[in-house]
Amino acid sequence: MNAWHASQLLAEEEEEAGMAGTQKKARNSPGDVQAYRRQEGPVLTVLTGTHATNASNTLQVSSQSVKCQAVNEAMRGLWTQFSDGLHYVKAKEALISALSKLDPTDRCTFSSTARNYQYTFPMAIKPSQRCSLQVARELANRKYLMGPTGEPATRITVPWFLLRPDLVTLERLCHKTGVRVRYLVTVGHDTATAAFSNEGCPRFNTLLAKRGVYKEILLLVALSDLSHQLGKLQYAEVIVSECRATSRVKRLLHDSRLETSSASARVRAKFLNNEELSEPALKCFRSPIGDRLDVVSKSHVPSILANELFLGEKLKKTVFAGSSTDPDTKIPTVVFVAGVEGSGHHMMSTLGRKHTTRELYDTLTDYLADSRWRDDSLEEHGPARERLVNVLRGLHNTNTSDGSKLFFLNTVFTEAAVNMYSYPWGGPRCYMKKFARPICNIDLYELVKIGEEAGVDFRVVVLRRALGAAIVSSSINRNFGTVNSQTRSLGMSWSLLRESLRSIDDAFIEQFNYEDLIKQPLEECPRLVKHLNVDPESPLGQHFNETLMQSYLEFGKKNTDSWKVKLTDNQFTLISDMLYFPEELIDDFNTEEAIILRAGRAAKVAAEVANSGKGLSDEEVARLALIAQNNAIAKARADLASKSADSAS
Known part of the structure; x- marks a missing residue:
């Protein structure tokens, strides 16, 4: 790359997590540019x-x-x-x-x-x-x-x-x-x-x-x-x-x-x-x-x-579970679940339960978190990396409780306070989580290299979810931060994950939309077990199927677009700017039905805040909030109908 223009960066475009379900328009023609x-x-x-x-x-x-x-x-x-x-x-x-x-x-x-x-x-x-x-x-x-x-x-x-x-x-x-x-x-x-x-x-x-x-x-x-x-x-x-x-x-x-x-x-x-x-x-x-x-x-x-601004070369996958020439040797499969915060790590955690070792989890945590925080961390990080390589090599002689050779690096409940290592993570060892959570992120390229050096079949399960939904989940629903701070944090974390995925061989990766996993588990489960080298008829394969079906029963009927209703117009403007939403998604946010529902929710929240300090019972506060919501919805419908009539005339 000597002197070059942005058009050369646009030769290859991938579907972004924040644009799931939309159809992109063609980019501007070279003549327009x-x-x-x-x-x-x-x-x-x-x-x-x-x-x-x-x-x-x-x-x-x-x-x-x-x-x-x-x-x-x-x-x-x-x-x-x-x-x-x-x-x-x-x-x-x-x-x-x-x-x-x-x-x-x-x-x-x-x-x-x-x-x-x-x-x-x-x-x-x-x-x-x-x-x-x-x-x-x-x-x-x-x-x-x-x-x-x-x-x-x-x-x-x-x-x-x-x-x-x-x-x-x-x-x-x-x-x-x-x-x-x-x-x-x-x-x-x-x-x-x-x-x-x-x-x-x-x-x-x-x-x-x-x-x-x-x-x-x-x-x-x-x-x-x-x-x-x-x-x-x-x-x-x-x-x-x-x-x-x-x-x-x-x-x-x-x-x-x-x-x-x-x-x-x-x-x-x-x-x-x-x-x-x-x-x-x-x-x-x-x-x-x-x-x-x-x-x-x-x-x-x-x-x-490895960033495309420099070399842009992909790390090739060379180790596969079925590639051993010795019939008595089974190469272990090691799984890392990669996704931004709020994209489904808790659901995936039940899939990998008991498919880890305490030594593996502690060594990974030392490498990703503890060694980074020590003074002279560049000198400490190298030995922590070597320890992780050696523990992964030791999995060749280790089986899980069900006799399989499948090990999860994250999203596993071993004890309390287990870190799921999302992008970014905010668990007990994100020492700067109140100061700079972008630092608490994963270098997936290096993690995959470590797996290759250890001779394990390293697999990446990418969880994707509309970034807007993940932001609402982590800010409005769970209060991890403001809409602004979570938009910035998750947007930058997605950029890191996106760039890491571009820098490793596609054979490492299988991507899943969170919405698809909970709405159509019968279609998604076969892809998942195949990618992880799991026999679908084995007890583990049946466990995967049952877990996804349970998620379907609990969440499959919910409206996955409800996050759009929870944002104000100004908040959506901020999110759409910082995450570079296409016009189609912005238009989808501004449908008449979405405008009406947002008006109702805003009135309901305002009424709850206004009445919560008046000594009223919870039932009375909820009743007044519902009245305010219904009145706002009726007014929004009338206003839109009036505008439509004015436009027609």
């Missing part, structure tokens, strides 16, 4: 990515036109917005207004500066400011994020780990207002020079100073999110530039003459409307350990380099 890129008018160029360059301090926003500065402020207001309701919609309207006021001759070029890293993945705000008592107070009331205050207290706030540029929404708004948008993206593998490492406040550096593995996971999540966004762009011109140290590591690790993805300095400078920028100004910062193979080869850097 080229017409947009050649149109006269204002141009917005953004220098973004996971790594900043020396040019960050050269391209000052303050030196540009007043209207460009207004766009910059409006973008910051939208990207740091963490309200669930009207504030997000108002921030979006403010950005639309600022974009529409640009003059045809305006050329706005935005990059992170020494005062504000708002264009990097993730956003690291005010990197030059130390964490004084005043800043600590700002952190407490969220002024540090430069967004509105007053968000109700929740179990999970929105830290800067969850803040990142929304390139897709910006492109859509620019297209709507006749502004051309272009992105120069700088990426690398080195956490020491990643933009988030320039965060000045010790709240990051104190917690993670020696915990290099956490930093690698954070970079892995950020790169996956960035890659996902680039794949969603339709019009924008994009150049991806790779840090030179990353290009060297790629060549050393893979012993090949891999091409660097960095465009020439001249191309990049012209792209930024500043042909005077020299090569040194466009280089990434350097660190002393960035290309040390003894460090990066035993870490998550190989997974980072």
